[in-house]
Amino acid sequence: MAVVSQGPCALLLGLLLCVLNPSISHAEKLLIIPVDGSHWLSMVGVIQQLQKRGHEMVVITPEASIHIKEASFYSLKKYPVPFQREDVETSFAELGFYAFENVPFLQRMAKMYEKAQKDSAVLLSGCSHLLHNKEFMASLVESDFDAVLTDPFLPCGSIVAQYLDLPAVNFLNALPCSLDLKATQCPSPLSYVPRALSSNSDHMTFLQRVKNVLIALLENFLCSMVYSPYAALASQVLQRDLTLQDLLSSASVWLMRKDFVKDYPMPIMPNMVFVGGINCLHTKPISQEFEAYVNASGEHGIVVFSLGSMVSEIPEKKAMEIADALGRIPQTVLWRYTGTPPSNLAKNTKLVKWLPQNDLLGHPKTRAFITHAGSHGVYEGICNGVPMVMMPLFGDQMDNAKRMESRGAGVTLNVLEMTSDDLANALKAVINDKSYKENIMRLSRLHKDRPIEPLDLAVFWVEFVMRHKGAPHLRPAAHDLTWYQYHSLDVIGFLLAIVLGVAFVAFKCCAYGCRKCFGKKGSVKKGHKSKAH
Amino acid sequence: MAVVSQGPCALLLGLLLCVLNPSISHAEKLLIIPVDGSHWLSMVGVIQQLQKRGHEMVVITPEASIHIKEASFYSLKKYPVPFQREDVETSFAELGFYAFENVPFLQRMAKMYEKAQKDSAVLLSGCSHLLHNKEFMASLVESDFDAVLTDPFLPCGSIVAQYLDLPAVNFLNALPCSLDLKATQCPSPLSYVPRALSSNSDHMTFLQRVKNVLIALLENFLCSMVYSPYAALASQVLQRDLTLQDLLSSASVWLMRKDFVKDYPMPIMPNMVFVGGINCLHTKPISQEFEAYVNASGEHGIVVFSLGSMVSEIPEKKAMEIADALGRIPQTVLWRYTGTPPSNLAKNTKLVKWLPQNDLLGHPKTRAFITHAGSHGVYEGICNGVPMVMMPLFGDQMDNAKRMESRGAGVTLNVLEMTSDDLANALKAVINDKSYKENIMRLSRLHKDRPIEPLDLAVFWVEFVMRHKGAPHLRPAAHDLTWYQYHSLDVIGFLLAIVLGVAFVAFKCCAYGCRKCFGKKGSVKKGHKSKAH
Structure with missing residues (x-):
């Protein structure tokens, strides 16, 4: 319904923008199928920019979504799913909770496996409900879109694109188990391209290379559990036999939040477009509240501390250890923390429910960044040239931390094993040892020295796919x-x-x-x- | 000497430009080591643009050069070599002459092999004379350059860059025997990446794939004759053991005159930058002389015919066959030909010593382009959307022609076997069969729809290498x-x-x-x- 009411306005606005901006040939209509959580955050900027250029955007999302909400620059269409918003919240909270559970490795793996199985079954059921919702799907067919922008982390968007016979643009950081590399037919020699979750760098010892090969052998098996059901669902809905490879490889262009300052150099394919750092283009002046904190910090400056949007609480003992370490540095620490404040919190540590992370990192008085090393945070650290103390918790965070550490731009701590001393020493090191600042500044200069801004590049390629109804000239014959x-x-x-x-x-x-x-x-x-x- | 006299002026101009143009941080000094012939032509545009941006350019070339001459936008330094300008002219002329010699395949191969051996020995001696010219090399050391821009077709520039300990930018179409792919560690699966000179497309039959593998096996052997002596020369001059791979792979960035409209999609490496079409960005209005020809052509329009700068004469019998075919179409043919005019030249055919090829192709009255399918010509055909009749003569021209033909944008003829009828029919086909025009227009639209112009991209990366003293973050660990x-x-x-x-x-x-x-x-x-x- 939102589409119907907003459609004509958006179209009029689009036409007006076309007249004002001669670089736009004509407004096009884009269907956006995002993934909830932190994945959504970096996609928003692209949608906003596309709308500014006069295109009409329709975002579809399950009714139980948390982060994907109504906004002025797109129409939102929600579809019913057999789970509640609370279920999704619990699932996200569990991720953070598990990260701090000190259980033996095998038990942790078993728990994560069980959780992945449970969560993926829930998400699959949501996708199935969308695809079998005849009325909703019919409304999509009628909307006459030009292309689909989707996050293939859940391949539901890829199925919808095929159902609507539309070219798709994938927007992602990376897919688990190197599915993105397989789907694009991108060679990734195991001898110098570290596999995800291996914590390897591109220079590996013999045993690290053995580990890399073993992970590559195992990952097919691990991912099939989560991803194969989508191929079966696609085959059923599209009424033809499809493999997961067929489904994912149908995308025209892959917009990947990578670059060769954070990531190691490796082969790429013509339809892979690197837009790493798309989330930290500009910093805005900070609000009065935060300006006051920063000004009060004096010559020592501040430290920004956040474990991301997924972690809201930390076990009390760990929180106290952290608070103790933070109290031992002369800097003011701004800690994004929504849990119970640790009783030993020092005077220099300010707890906040939310902080303008990128804007604070861009402040000249920021000395260090304590982060869980999510890809957004790491890029914000690079963009603003702030050395990092990294406490990776799950997913690609270990790999991100490894990349930054191998470039001398930060220190990685094991959040389960680290002591108060470890954290204090790591903080003192990245703040006082000039090499960390020099290295992150070098990375920052390289990262920001590019022929075209990642946001413009992303917008260009989405428009390219809409203009040309795909990009078959970029599809390697390897697929055949x-x-x-x-x-x-x-x-x-x-x-x-x-x-x-x-x-x-x-x-x-x-x-x-x-x-x-x-x-x-x-x-x-x-x-x-x-x-x- | 030219450098000494022009240096301060260029520096002053550079400083002035820096003040006027805030996007330039400071003027830098670039050493350019080009390769004579058609290779030089596309490099000139980049040099011109870099000079406009305030950098100081020094071009070094053998005294016997033909195309590389004094110009206002760079300083030219010539070094003595043990061969004459006439020897180079004869060598170029032979290339064209051999292409029209109707001898058995094996005999032709033997002749080409002998010629390659002779020519490469001459060019190697030129390089050796440069490197052993102590005075000249000392003047290069003193000049304090920031980087080297070179065409690695002759790896002499790569040796000079290493001697001066400077980062190098390679500018090329492609290297023989896939040396460029080997030097960049770029994977190129033989199953869908056609080898040079194979005339294969990216979709190969089983036997074509066998041919591709056999060529890959043979090319190492064939190229070692031409290229290995440079590794020996480099080892001698640099006083350390170097392989050809070491020498070529030392380049920071590879600017390659390719794109995925002309070339088939395949893996690329982070330091490969595609600038295909750099030579045909803008068309200028044509001169009165050519305007008169075009206007007189009436509704039928014109056909542009050139076999490139290397072919000046065609055997009389072949020239008469061609003239006969050209007389059978209603279009006016503008033929760049410096040889004796064929006696049967029809009224619609105008012989000219030189023609503004890109500008003529950009004229709306141009109906077809008869070309030897050199990479410059093919890009000009694509840029301007003119269907082509292609008569490949040597080198990569067969492959270029195959690429255009496989995309339905032109017809390829075997210049030795074709009859007058074949040429007339091919011309009528590309002019009257709308599919050729539609296909080349589609390619043209795709080719010109890019986020950044190839010339700007080339200039950006040369400046990047100068600014950062190289680009080690783009170098894959595969090299180690x-x-x-x-x-x-x-x-x-x-x-x-x-x-x-x-x-x-x-x-x-x-x-x-x-x-x-x-x-x-x-x-x-x-x-x-x-x-x-």
Whole structure:
């Protein structure tokens, strides 16, 4: 209904913008199928910019969404799902809770596996409800969109794009189990491209390379549980047999929140567009409340501390350890924390329910950033050149932390094992040892020195796909080969067969020749021998 | 000497431009080591633009150069070489001459091989003379450059860059024998990335894939003759052991005149920047002389015909066949031809010594383009959306023609075998069959729809390398691995050994267990048996 009421206005606005801005040929209509949580946060900027350029945006989301809400720059359409907003909140909270649970490795893995199984079943049921909601799907068909912008972390958007026969633009950081690399046919040699969750850098020892290969072997098995059901669902809805690879590889362009300052250099494919740092383009002046904190910090400046939007509470003992460490540095610490305040909180530590992270990091008085090393936070640290103390909790955070640490731009702590001393020492190191600041400033200069801003690049490619109804000229022919053809195994087999065949014939000819030449002599000898007997 | 006299002026101009243009932080000094011939033509635009942005350019070239001449926007320094300008002219002329020689395939190959051997020996001697010219090299050291821009087709520039310890930017179309892909560690699966000179597309039959693999096996051997001496020369001059791979891979950024409209999608590396179409950004209005030809052509319009700067003469018989075919179309043909005019030249065919190719192709009355399918010409055809009749002569021209033909944007003719009818029919086809025009217009739209112009991109990356003294963050760790490490062969061997070891131990244990369980029975039976005996 929101679409119907906002549609004509958006269209009029679009037309007006077209007249005012001659670079826009005509307004187009984009269907956006995001993923809730932190994934949504970086997509919003792109949607906002596309709307400014006169396009009409329709966002669809489950009724139980937390972060995806009504906004002025897009129409929101919600579809009913068989779970509640509270279920999603509990699931998010569990992620943070599990990260602080000090249980043996195998038990932790089993718990995470169980949680992934439960959560993915819930999300799949939401997707299934969308696809089987005939009325809702019919309204999408009627809306006559030009393209789909989706986060393939949940491939539901990919199925909808195929159902509507629309070109898709994927927007993501990375997919688990290197599914993004497989779907784009992007080579990623295991010898120097570290697998996700390996905590390897691009320079690996022999044993680290062994680990990398083992992870690559295992990840297919692990991800099939979560992702295979989407292929089955797609096959059912689209009424043709589809693999997960078919489903994901149908995207025209992949907008990836990566760059080669945070990530290690590796092969890329023509339809992969790197837009890392898209979330930290501009910093705004901070509010009076935070300005007061910063001004009061004096010559020592401030430290920004946040474990991200997913972690709201920390076990009391751990919170007290942290508070103790924070009290031992001369800087003022602004800590985003919604749990019960630790009783030993020092005077220099201010607890806040929310903080303007990127704006604070951009303040010249900010000396360090304590972060869980989510990709958003790490890019904000790089953009603003603030050395980091990283406490990775789950997902790609360990890898992000490893990348920053290997570049000398921060210190990584194990949140479960670290002591109060460890944190205090790490903070003192990144603040007082000039090399950390120098390294992060070097990374910052490299990161920000680019021919085109990531937001403009993202907007360009979404518009490109809408203008040209896809980008088939960027799709490698590798998609049309079987795995043995891709690796030329049939050709190698054929050439080997010829070489062996020729060698065999040559050997036989030689043998025959030898028999012909020396055969008589031999038989004569034999004859002699037999006579002698 | 030119540098000394122009240096301060250029510096002053640079400073002035810096003040006027705040986007330039400070003027830098670039050493340019180009390759003569058509390679030089597309580099000129980049140099011109860099000079406009206030940088100081010094071009060094052998005294025997043909195309590289004095110009207002760079300083030229020439070094003596043991060959004459006439030798270079003869060598270029031979290329065109050989292309029209109707000799058996093997004989042609033998001739080309001999020519390549002769020419490369001459060029190598030029490079050796430069590197051993102490005075000249000392003047380069003193000039205190910030970076080197070079065409690695002759790796002399790469050696100079290493000698001066400067970061290098490579500017090229592609290197023979996929040396560019090897030097950048760029994966290029033989199953869908066609090898140079194979005339394959990205969709190959089984036998085409066999051909592709065979070419890949052969090319190492073929190129070593031409390129290995540069590694030996580099090792001698730099006084450390270097392979050709070391030499070429030292470049910070590779500016490649490619794009995915002309070229097939394939993996790329972070330091490969695609600037295809850099030579045909803007068309200028044509001169009165050519305007008169175009106006006189009436409703039928014109056909532009050029076989490039390297081919000046065509055997008389072939020229007459061509002239005959050209006379059979209603269009006016503008033919760039410096040889003796064929006696049967029709009235609609105008011979000119030179023509403003890109500007003419940009004219709305141009109906077709007869070209040798050099990369410059093909991009000009794409930029301006003019369908092509292609007569590839040598080098990458066959591959370029194949790419355009496979996209339905032109017709390829074998210049040796084609008859007058073939050419006339091909011309009529590309002019009258609308699909050719539609396809080239589609390619043109895709090619020109880009987030940033290739010239700006090239200038950005040259400046980036100068600003940051290289781009080590784009260099993949693959360079630090041996070939067996790169392919994880050591890891695979190790894991296989473990699996086989475990299987062996398990088998032995089972066998031992079996013997323990059934052993007594067996020996009892045996005992019985022996007793029975």
